[in-house]
Amino acid sequence: MSQPITVWLTTSDPDSWKVITILEELTVPYKIKPLSLNEVKQAPFTIINPTGSVPAIHDPNTNLTLWQSNSIIQYLITTYDTHHLLTYDTLPETHLLNQYLHFQGSTQGPNFENCGLFSIHHPTHLPSAIAHYTAEVHRTLGALNTILEKRDWLVGEKCTYVDLAFLPWNAQVKTLVPDTAEEAKSYPWVERWQERMEGREAWRRVLKIYTDLLGNDVEKDGPYQSAVTPLRPLKSGTKRSHTIL
């Protein structure tokens, strides 16, 4: 059995939960090191990641330290998904997986995050910024809805790591984006895709871990505190497969 991977995260960060989701799906042992937003910007964490952002990991089995959630996900898939449970090693699927992972990292994540920033957290109410990022979120959801009307999963015939990379940010959309609860009905194929992923056993375990971490209140000094509830905690009762440092 491999030694546990250390994962540094902040509880409210969906990018961090992307990594935990993949670890849970692959049942790779890991330890969580939760940080406050202040700790993310300071040593010793900035020695691990000089950009001062989470998530980051250290894998003692390969002595590799990595940051940027999607780089971490690709590393985990390459190293630990040897049976291709969540991936393909064929063409054109390999490139389609890359395409969707870049779309998630460059478009879905930043637009959802900025929409939440300007609609919830920003000290000044800026209607033009809210309108811009709200439109960007709807552009993203609209594109995904068109793609998913014709297929259950983004690539191939099974749930892959790129589907799961969209899951944590989608789980927050109704909180981050003004009036999306009503408008989300315009994206029925996205909703069904999201429900299929939220029904997976690994995601139930992720939400249990998330709920436990919320109880520890590690982010009490962070400005994103009000955004930490919308991951829709499910019922408890799943076993713990990780350690919290």
Ligand SMILES: N[C@@H](CCC(=O)N[C@@H](CS)C(=O)NCC(=O)O)C(=O)O
């Ligand atoms: N593209 C990065 C985004 C990571 C990110 O924005 N993390 C937030 C989580 S709170 C963070 O660390 N923010 C601190 C900052 O950059 O100010 C990834 O996917 O890992």
